[in-house]
Amino acid sequence: MPEIRISHPAIETQPSSGESRPPALPAKAEVSAIRAFLLSRGNSAFADRGFRWLMVICAFTIFGIVILIATELVERSHLAWSTFGFKFFFQAFIDPDTKLPMYWDPVNGHFSALPFVFGTLVSSFLALLLAVPLAIGVAVFLTEMCPGFLRAPLAFVTELLAAIPSVIYGMWAVFVLVPLLREHVNPTLITLLGWTGFFKDDNPTGLGFVAAGVILAIMILPIISSLTREVMNAVPGSQREAVLALGATRWEMIRVGVLRNARIGIVGAVILGLGRALGETMAVTMVIGNTPQIQKSLLANGASMASVIANEYAEASGNLHLSALTEIGLALFIVTIIVNALARLLVWAVTRGAPAQVN
Amino acid sequence: MRSALRTATDGLATGLAVLSTVLVVAPLVAIFVYIIYKGASSLNWAFFTQIPKPEGESGGGMANAIVGSAVLLGLASLIGVPIGIAAGIFLAEFGRGTKLANAVRFTADVLNGVPSIVMGVAVYALIVTPQMPFSAISGGVALGIMMIPTVTRTTEEMLLMVPHSVREAALALGVPNWRSVLSITVKTASPGIITGCMLAFARVAGETAPLIFTALGNTNWSVALNQPIAALPLEIYRYALSPYDDQHRLAWAGALVLIALIVAAVSLVRFVTSRGVLKGAS
Numbered sequence: 326m327p328e329i330r331i332s333h334p335a336i337e338t339q340p341s342s343g344e345s346r347p348p349a350l351p352a353k354a355e356v357s358a359i360r361a362f363l364l365s366r367g368n369s370a371f372a373d374r375g376f377r378w379l380m381v382i383c384a385f386t387i388f389g390i391v392i393l394i395a396t397e398l399v400e401r402s403h404l405a406w407s408t409f410g411f412k413f414f415f416q417a418f419i420d421p422d423t424k425l426p427m428y429w430d431p432v433n434g435h436f437s438a439l440p441f442v443f444g445t446l447v448s449s450f451l452a453l454l455l456a457v458p459l460a461i462g463v464a465v466f467l468t469e470m471c472p473g474f475l476r477a478p479l480a481f482v483t484e485l486l487a488a489i490p491s492v493i494y495g496m497w498a499v500f501v502l503v504p505l506l507r508e509h510v511n512p513t514l515i516t517l518l519g520w521t522g523f524f525k526d527d528n529p530t531g532l533g534f535v536a537a538g539v540i541l542a543i544m545i546l547p548i549i550s551s552l553t554r555e556v557m558n559a560v561p562g563s564q565r566e567a568v569l570a571l572g573a574t575r576w577e578m579i580r581v582g583v584l585r586n587a588r589i590g591i592v593g594a595v596i597l598g599l600g601r602a603l604g605e606t607m608a609v610t611m612v613i614g615n616t617p618q619i620q621k622s623l624l625a626n627g628a629s630m631a632s633v634i635a636n637e638y639a640e641a642s643g644n645l646h647l648s649a650l651t652e653i654g655l656a657l658f659i660v661t662i663i664v665n666a667l668a669r670l671l672v673w674a675v676t677r678g679a680p681a682q683v684n
Numbered sequence: 685m686r687s688a689l690r691t692a693t694d695g696l697a698t699g700l701a702v703l704s705t706v707l708v709v710a711p712l713v714a715i716f717v718y719i720i721y722k723g724a725s726s727l728n729w730a731f732f733t734q735i736p737k738p739e740g741e742s743g744g745g746m747a748n749a750i751v752g753s754a755v756l757l758g759l760a761s762l763i764g765v766p767i768g769i770a771a772g773i774f775l776a777e778f779g780r781g782t783k784l785a786n787a788v789r790f791t792a793d794v795l796n797g798v799p800s801i802v803m804g805v806a807v808y809a810l811i812v813t814p815q816m817p818f819s820a821i822s823g824g825v826a827l828g829i830m831m832i833p834t835v836t837r838t839t840e841e842m843l844l845m846v847p848h849s850v851r852e853a854a855l856a857l858g859v860p861n862w863r864s865v866l867s868i869t870v871k872t873a874s875p876g877i878i879t880g881c882m883l884a885f886a887r888v889a890g891e892t893a894p895l896i897f898t899a900l901g902n903t904n905w906s907v908a909l910n911q912p913i914a915a916l917p918l919e920i921y922r923y924a925l926s927p928y929d930d931q932h933r934l935a936w937a938g939a940l941v942l943i944a945l946i947v948a949a950v951s952l953v954r955f956v957t958s959r960g961v962l963k964g965a966s
Binding site: 369372373375376377379380381382383384385386387388390391393394397398400401458459460461462463465466467469470479481482483484485486488489490491492493494495496497499500501543546547550574575576577579580597600601603604605606607611631634635638639650651654657658661662664665666669 | 712
C-alpha cells in the first residue's frame with residue numbers, strides 16, 4: 326500500500342511531458358464541477374494505474390526473455406566450459422592414427438569449436454564480399470536513379486524476398502544452386518584461380534563454403550539494401566541540391582552528397598547483414614557439407630556454428646556433447662547481440678530524425 | 685564545362701548501379717518463379733488430405749504437418765500476440781521518450797536479431813526435460829518468443845500513426861485513459877496491428893531451426909501438446925534432403941504453401957499501410 330501512495334503524486338504531476346496522457350488536472354477549486362461530474366462516472370485512477378502496470382510488465386517480459394535465454398545457455402554450457410575453458414574455441418587434437426589435426430569427435434570426447442568458428446566466419450565474409458557492393462548498387466539505383474513507377478514494385482519484391490523462409494532458400498540452393506556451381510562455376514574458378522590454392526578440385530559434390538557464401542549473400546542482400554536505402558533517404562535533399570548547384574554530375578552528387586553523409590549508416594546496415602549471416606542456420610546447413618574440418622580451399626566441405634547445432638543437438642551422445650553444443654550456441658548468442666547492437670546504434674545515428682520503419 | 689572524364693565516370697557509375705540491380709533482382713525473381721513453378725506442379729488435393737507415405741512409396745501428403753503447423757502457430761500466437769501488443773502499447777502510449785522505452789525498444793531489436801537456432805537451444809534448455817522429451821508446447825513457446833519483437837515494433841509504429849486529436853477527443857469526453865487507449869487508439873490502429881501480427885505469424889510459420897529439437901517432427905497424426913508434432917518447415921527440410929523424388933515433390937508443394945502465406949501477409953501489410961490514418965507506417 327505505501328508504495329502506491331508514493332507513486333501516486335509522481336504519476337499525477339508528470340503527465341505534461343507525455344503528450345498521450347490526459348492533461349494534468351488544474352487546481353481542484355477551479356474544476357470542482359467537472360471533477361464531480363467525472364467522479365460521478367466512477368473513479369478511473371485505479372483502473373488506469375492497473376492498466377499501465379500491466380503494459381509495463383509486458384514490456385519488462387522482453388527484458389526477462391533475453392535474461393532467461395542468457396542464464397539458461399550459461400547454465401547448460403557450464404560442463405563444457407569447466408572441462409575445456411577458453412581453449413574450447415581454438416584447441417585442436419591430434420588423431421593418433423593419421424597424425425592429422427582433429428577437432429570434433431563426440432565419440433571419444435574431443436570437442437573444439439574451432440572448425441565451426443572458422444566455417445561461420447568464412448561463409449559470412451564470403452557472403453558480405455558478394456552482397457555488399459551489389460546491395461549498395463541497388464540502393465543507389467533505387468533512391469537516386471530509379472524512375473518513380475519502378476520504385477514501389479522493386480521495394481515490394483525486396484521486402485517479399487526478405488520474408489522467404491531460410492529453409493526454402495536452402496531447398497532452392499540444394500536443387501538449383503549447387504548443381505549450377507558443380508557443373509559450371511566451380512570448374513571455371515578452378516581453372517582461373519586454382520593457382521591461388523583457394524579453389525582446389527577435390528570436392529565433386531558442389532557443396533561447401535562457396536555454395537554457403539552464395540546462398541547467404543542472396544539472403545542478406547534484401548536486408549542490407551533496404552537499410553542502406555533507408556539511411557540514404559534520411560540524407561536531406563538540400564545536401565544533394567547543394568552539390569548539384571556546384572556543378573557536380575549525378576555520380577559526384579551521390580558520392581559527395583549522399584554516400585559520404587550516409588556512410589556510418591551504411592556500415593551499420595552491412596554489420597546488420599553480417600549479424601544475419603552469422604546466425605543463419607537452415608540454408609547453410611543444407612549446402613555447407615557438414616564436415617568439421619579446416620581447409621584452405623573454399624570449395625571444400627565445412628560446417629558452421631549454427632549448422633552443427635542443427636545437425637547434432639537432437640541426438641547428442643551425452644552431457645558433454647550437449648554442453649559443448651550449447652556453448653557454441655552461447656557464443657553465437659553473444660556475438661550476434663554485440664553485432665546487432667552495434668549495427669542498430671550506427672543506423673540510428675543516421676536515421677534519428679527520420680520516421681521509424683518496420684524492417 | 686564538364687570534362688569528358690567526369691561525364692564518362694558518371695555514365696559508368698549509372699551503368700554499374702543498373703547492372704547490380706539487374707544482377708540482384710533477376711536471380712531473386714528467378715528463385716521466386718522457380719519455387720512457384722515447382723510447387724504448383726507438385727500441389728494436389730492429396731497434399732492437403734493425406735499423411736506422408738513411407739519412404740519410397742509415391743503419393744501421400746502433408747496434412748499432419750499442416751495441422752501441426754497450425755497447432756504450433758496457435759500456441760505461438762497465444763504467447764507472442766498479447767505480450768507483443770501490450771509492450772507496443774507501453775512504448776507508444778506510456779513510455780514515449782523515456783529511457784525505459786528506449787531500453788525496451790533496443791532489447792526488442794536485439795531479440796529480433798538472436799539467431800533462431802539459439803532460440804531453439806534456449807527453449808530446449810528451459811522446457812525440454814526427460815519427462816517430456818520433445819513436444820508441441822516447447823515448439824510453440826520458441827515460436828511465440830520469436831513473434832514478440834515484430835509484434836511489439838509494428839504495434840508501436842501503428843499507434844504512433846494515430847493522430848493526437850483522436851486521443852484528446854476521447855479524453856475530453858471524460859473517458860478513462862485505459863478505455864481511451866483500448867477503445868480509441870488501439871481500435872483506430874487495429875488494421876495495422878492485426879496485419880503486423882499476421883506478418884509476425886507468417887515469419888515464424890517458416891522457421892525451422894527452433895523446431896528441430898523442440899517440436900521434433902512426427903510422421904503420424906498427432907495434435908497432442910505433450911507429444912512431438914509435425915510442422916511444415918520441418919518436413920520441407922527433411923524431404924528436401926531425402927533421396928526420393930516423391931518426397932522432393934512434397935517438399936516443393938509445402939514450400940509453395942508457405943510462400944503463399946507469406947505473400948498474403950506482406951501484401952496485406954502493404955495494402956493496409958497505404959490507406960487511411962495509417963498511411964506511410966511501413
